[in-house]
Amino acid sequence: MKRKNKSTGALSQLLIPLVALGILIVFNLIRDISFFSIGMRVNNAGNIVLTGNLISIIDSASELAIISMGMTLVTAACGGQDISVGAVGAISGAVFVKIIQAMGGITPASVIAGFVVCCLATILFKLFNGTLVAVFRIQPMIATLILYSCGRSIAYWINGDATPQLNSPIINSIGMTIPGIPVPTPIFAVILVGLLLALLFRFTSLRIYTQAVGINEGAARLNGINPTRIKLISFILLGVCVSVAALIGVCRLGQLNHKTLLVDIEMDAILAVAIGGNNLGGGRFNLTGSILGAYIIQMLTTTLYAMNVAPVNVKAFKAIAIIIIVVAGSPVVKSRLANLFNRLRSGSAGGSPKKEGVN
């Protein structure tokens, strides 16, 4: 039975998000086919850019998609979620802007230096979380509650109450589009981060180690894996993801507001991980699922906007859609459906995959 699960595991994990995405697309096709139209437009800076709902969905889900990837790793290794990503993202943005200001203007050098420093600072904060989780064995959600509650205050402390503006073609080309390329830059950032992680998994044993630690820490340790190190690595990778997302967030708006930068993204990121079919209790994970989850959330939001739902009311409809998706993906419903499917297929009631333990 285990073998069978393994071969069909990845597909069945992606089944729910793919079906959800499919339903959303079909729904939009029926509702208004012009939802999918893609056009070309000259933007304020005089560049030709692609426009349309699809582009805007893929573009504005970039931060969420990037953070979801990091969140998936932390979830898989630690069996819990980091709820401080939004607040640490605000710190990250504050550091980035502070460095640029300290270097006296927006130049390619100062942007690169700013990003490197903010990346290091974010990793430092994530290591604080990671140490609490990996060394002191505190539940991830509790450990990250600390920075969740005071992270934005630290961002305020770094940068003061001001909302500094960053107006420069360099910032625009990071946050919006590079002149001459009609595709928004954040999309490339998602592809880049995804590729780097894929390469990391391809050439190291990180993926299997992370899953081993998430499934059974004690067994992983007895097999020579250092769970503490694996957990810390997952937090470091999340830190990198958060700093990239913060960079995009700051550059997209061309300003820093520590109160609104990446606000509430932690909840959406956890949601994306769950919609992607990953177990929030740790263990096996699938990055593709989480990325799909991020795009589903953004597509849902954009669809609701397109249906003239007021932005403040979107949450209620989103909640209903989420409940439907998670109910469809719940182990009980899944096994019932699988039972039914098996029975229809083989005509016999036997061979039903038994539910595996309680969560």
Next chain:
Amino acid sequence: MAEKNNHNRLHVREPLSDTQMLMYISIGIFAAMYIAAMLTLKGGFLKPQMIFDLINDNAALIIISCALTIVMIGGGINISVGGVIGLTVMSCALFLNSNADGNSAVSILLTLLLALGIGLAFGVLQGFLVSHLEIQPFIVTLAGMFLARGLTTILSVNPVKVTHEGFLALVKAKLKISWLGYTAQNGNLIPAKIEIGAIVAVCVVILMYLILRYTRLGRSIYAVGGNRQSALMLGINVKSTVFWSYVISGLLSGLAGFVFLMHKPAGNASVAMRSEMDAIASSIIGGTLLTGGVGNVIGTFFGSMILATIQKIIALSPLNASWWQEMANGAMLSFFILLQSLVLMRKNRSRRKKKESAAPAKDRPKDG
């Protein structure tokens, strides 16, 4: 000291001793903080009214913290409590205003039922999804939070002020204790005032303590949170226990909404925003573990009081800025979290020692 006392008692109580120690630590810290505030800030902290004010202002927080403690002891989490407060406050305010000229006692009673009904509906829905469909509690209650917040803004985006006179009289009604009062500068005696909400909150804490400690459901919640599999083998109905823990939690959130409205009679889309995290922090400071099976509502009560005292101290001190408060909360949380982890590590170590002395060193426990 707690361990010594328990040593002679029944062994059933032994697992609770660690949480009791955490609870005593948090009570001690609350007392130390309060005395320090009395010595340095003086002013309001020297009057007994301050303690009542702490409870008056945070009655809703205390109630939702209890709601969270129960779910957390059962090994779950409920982050929809703040959203349910927001929804309850908004719908009760609208309901009261639409019934302004009716019989005021009846309409207040109906409002209370409405509040409890909303809480119950959320509790039942979330409980069913978590216990019977085995969906992760975080996601279910996150969706619950989104739903509650979204429904609140659908009801009204603008703030709604309660104009119902009977209810406003209830808001003003306060229990006055003159011998705990103080003499104002003009020579008048100002009695200590306790709001109805504060009394409700204290009653909820006591009731929940009794339920958790002495009823079958309460003991089952501890058992399920401690170890689901063994609870199942002991013949406890795990699903219904988890379900009822969410129902109680939902009911309490609805009640907290009503209490909130009695403290501030106005509905607003941002009411009790992020209060779920304060409630989680209160529970943790009071010695509840997110892993389940360990916790106590008395500790939770003092956890909320610690958060409230920090808030008060910062409001009265020269550091009056919201970001100082957040930093202080963060520092306090880190301290308690580290303390908890040290206590747990010690417990694990002593347990391992016991096991090792009982059995040969060959089969070491896996956690280490």
